[in-house]
Amino acid sequence: MTTLLQRDRPAAPELQDIRIHAFDKAPLGAEVLGLDLARPLADSDFRRIHQAHLKHHVLVFREQRITPAQQVAFSRRFGPLQIHVLHQFQLPGHPEVLVVSNVIDENGKPIGLGDAGVYWHSDLSYKDRPSLGSMLHAQELPAEGGDTLFANMHLAWETLPEALRRAVEGLRAEHSYLCKYEELRQRSPWRPKLSEAQIAEVKPVIQPVVRTHPETGRKALFVSEHFTTRIVGLPEAESRELLAQLFAHSVRPEHLYRHVWQPQDMVFWDNRSLMHLATGFPPEMRRRLNRTTIEGDAPF
Numbered sequence: 001m002t003t004l005l006q007r008d009r010p011a012a013p014e015l016q017d018i019r020i021h022a023f024d025k026a027p028l029g030a031e032v033l034g035l036d037l038a039r040p041l042a043d044s045d046f047r048r049i050h051q052a053h054l055k056h057h058v059l060v061f062r063e064q065r066i067t068p069a070q071q072v073a074f075s076r077r078f079g080p081l082q083i084h085v086l087h088q089f090q091l092p093g094h095p096e097v098l099v100v101s102n103v104i105d106e107n108g109k110p111i112g113l114g115d116a117g118v119y120w121h122s123d124l125s126y127k128d129r130p131s132l133g134s135m136l137h138a139q140e141l142p143a144e145g146g147d148t149l150f151a152n153m154h155l156a157w158e159t160l161p162e163a164l165r166r167a168v169e170g171l172r173a174e175h176s177y178l179c180k181y182e183e184l185r186q187r188s189p190w191r192p193k194l195s196e197a198q199i200a201e202v203k204p205v206i207q208p209v210v211r212t213h214p215e216t217g218r219k220a221l222f223v224s225e226h227f228t229t230r231i232v233g234l235p236e237a238e239s240r241e242l243l244a245q246l247f248a249h250s251v252r253p254e255h256l257y258r259h260v261w262q263p264q265d266m267v268f269w270d271n272r273s274l275m276h277l278a279t280g281f282p283p284e285m286r287r288r289l290n291r292t293t294i295e296g297d298a299p300f
């Protein structure tokens with residue numbers, strides 16, 4: 001006999017026919033087919049995706065016809081969301097969504113961050129609690145270019161020459177949102193001047209140069225040309241030289257996966273394992289994507 005309690009309990013979501021295929025000949029990344037994020041996601045399907053994310057570092061969910069609210073809800077299953085300091089580029093009605101776009105609206109105002117990712121970086125490494133991972137959902141893609149590159153920072157650490165490993169293990173580095181900000185503003189005059197309140201939101205932080213992934217225990221290099229300003233305790237020239245060597249090694253071709261976007265792709269990457277770079281596209285073309293960013297742990 002069905003009790004009142006059983007009758008009122010919502011039915012558990014149905015399992016979906018999810019297939020996960022690692023990318024051939026790439027040092028990271030997998031494609032996820034058969035998943036519809038517009039439908040309720042069963043806990044066991046969520047756990048499969050979580051495990052695949054830890055294993056492959058980049059998951060490409062194909063053909064996601066989802067709303068910004070659905071992207072936000074799915075992202076929140078991994079942790080609290082972070083609001084980007086450039087509040088100007090929030091998607092209206094969705095402060096958790098940063099618009100990544102070069103599109104200018106009918107009033108001549110940019111609708112999003114047009115030059116996001118032009119330097120290699122890990123999202124929000126300039127915060128005490130940098131991002132666990134980010135999700136980028138394609139809304140409008142250029143006919144040419146616009147790819148995103150990802151670098152496997154575990155491999156970067158594991159293949160670092162022994163002398164360099166010894167030189168950097170235990171070191172710490174400063175990360176600052178302001179590192180390249182003025183240089184980018186010179187190139188992209190639409191970039192807003194930061195207010196005092198925004199500058200106060202992004203005070204420089206000190207992070208380990210080699211971090212340990214909090215879920216897998218794997219070590220990864222954690223410095224980037226976009227946000228790392230200096231290695232703590234080293235003379236300026238020595239710090240600059242060491243960082244240049246680490247940056248160059250991190251992005252060797254064998255550490256990279258190039259994502260060529262397809263319509264409705266949603267890409268979910270692990271900022272604790274990777275850096276990424278937007279490769280650019282002809283400026284007369286339009287590109288628009290919605291980004292959510294999940295908060296991670298303080299690096300150790």
Ligand code: SIN
Nearest residue numbers: 100116117147148278
């Ligand atoms: C980003 O750095 O979050 C944007 C990457 C891209 O636009 O490809």
